[in-house]
Structure formats: C-alpha cells, structure tokens
Amino acid sequence: MVLEVAQIDVKPGMEQDFEAGVAKGVPIFQRAKGCMAMELQRSIELPSRYRLLIRWDALENHTVDFRGSADYQEWRKLVGHCFAEPPAVEHMNKVVEGF
Amino acid sequence: MVLEVAQIDVKPGMEQDFEAGVAKGVPIFQRAKGCMAMELQRSIELPSRYRLLIRWDALENHTVDFRGSADYQEWRKLVGHCFAEPPAVEHMNKVVEGF
Numbered sequence: 001m002v003l004e005v006a007q008i009d010v011k012p013g014m015e016q017d018f019e020a021g022v023a024k025g026v027p028i029f030q031r032a033k034g035c036m037a038m039e040l041q042r043s044i045e046l047p048s049r050y051r052l053l054i055r056w057d058a059l060e061n062h063t064v065d066f067r068g069s070a071d072y073q074e075w076r077k078l079v080g081h082c083f084a085e086p087p088a089v090e091h092m093n094k095v096v097e098g099f
Numbered sequence: 100m101v102l103e104v105a106q107i108d109v110k111p112g113m114e115q116d117f118e119a120g121v122a123k124g125v126p127i128f129q130r131a132k133g134c135m136a137m138e139l140q141r142s143i144e145l146p147s148r149y150r151l152l153i154r155w156d157a158l159e160n161h162t163v164d165f166r167g168s169a170d171y172q173e174w175r176k177l178v179g180h181c182f183a184e185p186p187a188v189e190h191m192n193k194v195v196e197g198f
C-alpha cells in the first residue's frame with residue numbers, strides 16, 4: 001500500500017469550485033485500478049492549501065495505470081483550472097503502523 | 100476531527116533511530132487526550148522525509164493539551180535529536196469524505 005500526498009494550492013476564490021470538482025471526481029478514483037481510499041483535507045492555517053490523500057495498492061497504479069488513463073484527463077478537467085501552480089506530489093510508505 | 104500533518108526531515112543516517120523513536124512513542128499518543136489515530140509515512144522520493152499523520156478530536160487537543168503536557172517533553176526526547184530542522188506542522192479539516 002502506497003499513500004499519495006498531493007499538496008494543491010488553489011487560486012484565491014476558487015476553493016468552492018475545487019471542492020465541488022473533487023467531490024464530482026470521487027467515482028473516478030473509486031473505479032481506478034488499485035485505488036483503495038481517498039480523502040480531501042483543507043489546511044486550517046492556509047485555507048487555499050489542500051492535501052489530497054490517496055491510498056494505492058501499488059505505486060504503479062498511480063504513476064502508470066491512472067496517469068495513463070482517459071479518466072486522468074477527466075479528473076484534470078474537473079479540477080485543473082483551480083490550481084494556482086502544479087500540485088506537489090509525493091508517494092509514501094507506512095513505516096510505523098500506530099493505531 | 101482534525102488531521103495534523105507534520106513533515107519531518109531527519110538527519111541523513113538517522114532514519115532507523117527516528118523510526119524506532121516513533122514506534123516507542125505510540126503509547127504517548129494512545130493516552131493523549133483526543134488523539135484518535137496516528138501513523139508514520141516515509142517518502143519514496145526523498146527517503147529522509149517523513150510525515151506523521153495524527154488525527155485529533157479537536158485542534159486544541161494538539162496545540163494546548165498535548166503541547167502543554169509532560170508527555171510532549173517525553174516525545175521530543177524520543178525523536179527530537181533526529182530532526183534535521185524543526186518539523187513543518189499543519190492542521191487540516193476533511194472537506195471531501197471520499198471513500
């Protein structure tokens with residue numbers, strides 16, 4: 001399992017459009033190969049900053065399968081116009097399970 | 100519910116010490132007031148970068164209750180010596196539930 005952390009700064013005033021676009025995009029991730037979970041978090045300290053947290057079964061489910069799919073283009077159509085700059089995307093592995 | 104995202108860059112070579120310190124610190128968070136969940140994620144692209152994801156019932160459970168507790172000093176003793184620089188801490192609210 002890999003956690004994708006996408007930090008997304010949106011253009012000021014586009015917050016509601018962005019949140020609506022992500023909500024519309026949920027089914028895209030539900031049908032994406034290897035996509036196990038997603039949620040959108042909004043910063044309290046910087047309200048134009050979001051983090052999209054997506055759990056993938058394997059790294060390639062994001063970098064190869066999803067980014068190479070027609071659904072990726074659909075997703076970008078829903079939210080891309082809200083981005084203030086390109087999202088900063090990282091992938092992470094859980095190393096302490098916690099609780 | 101608030102998600103704390105703490106981005107922690109550790110000194111090169113301190114990765115195993117840091118992960119062991121976080122594992123030892125799990126009971127500190129289990130007994131912290133309002134702490135609902137925690138996990139430690141490690142970056143694939145930048146292996147000295149971690150994100151500690153902690154879910155708190157309320158913002159003040161972190162900023163007031165935890166940071167003002169003796170357990171906070173215990174926690175810093177476990178991991179503070181591994182930090183390359185002060186952690187970058189943000190708090191976030193879930194705005195799209197996803198799945």
